[in-house]
């Protein structure tokens with residue numbers, strides 16, 4: 001516990017002098033740390049995670065760039081690991097973000113520090129989320145036999161989902177994040193935990209190098225064939241399903257239609273340590289919604305970056 005307190009003292013709130021900064025939206029600034037961009041809060045908590053989090057060999061880490069399917073995967077992983085009879089499914093009464101906390105956004109927060117040992121004492125295997133890029137948290141994650149599931153989503157839908165999410169913040173109501181600006185910042189990588197492309201590529205590379213340790217899955221393939229990918233996830237995690245009905249039940253109970261209609265997920269209450277309500281994690285849950293918002297020239301600009309960053313190195317995805 002002392003170590004945590006000491007770390008906090010080493011991270012004073014005034015970071016402006018030591019990090020490259022960019023204005024983001026509302027009153028938020030982003031800070032550049034190891035070539036990725038962080039809000040002030042997450043820069044602090046990320047450093048605390050790096051210095052204090054020790055993964056157990058049995059841990060399952062769900063890694064993702066924001067808005068790429070984190071909530072869905074949290075629900076799926078929880079259901080795959082803790083198979084429970086339909087009526088007792090904890091997803092009926094608990095938001096997926098509460099069932100599976102994220103290291104830097106829900107756990108290693110100043111106000112939760114005293115509760116960390118208790119919060120991390122969950123029954124094995126623990127499932128924990130993170131948006132921290134592999135370039136930054138890779139050494140920590142490779143220090144144990146823990147498994148990593150990484151989910152990604154096509155860049156245009158990711159951006160549109162993020163743009164909607166950010167509009168819900170009070171701060172941004174007064175100083176809107178114009179779509180034009182959002183496209184520009186996304187393409188330059190200046191969004192929380194960005195650049196999106198570098199984030200996805202490093203986890204993808206690890207999944208190719210160490211397929212037993214890292215499983216890489218896309219939002220779109222999950223949408224297209226959820227049953228197959230849920231089976232694949234369960235096999236990767238060492239707990240394969242015995243019958244297809246069980247798979248069907250997991251897929252159904254975690255579907256957007258079911259989850260977004262649970263009272264807990266419609267709630268306007270704020271999750272622990274988070275400035276936006278539980279309901280903000282559920283919007284449309286569709287593939288291709290970006291075409292309803294992005295102008296042709298915006299699409300072309302993002303596609304150009306996608307070609308350069310992904311396609312040119314053989315990852316044909318995202319257009």
Ligand code: PAP
Pocket residue numbers: 064065066067068069070071072075157160161162164254255256257259281282283284285286289
């Ligand atoms: P986070 O990284 O901040 O936790 P994350 O859950 O990755 O957010 O992203 C939210 C997106 O996932 C929303 O997408 P949209 O804005 O395009 O609609 C949300 O609707 C979608 N989502 C949440 N739950 C599900 C689900 N069960 N199935 C499919 N999509 C989902």
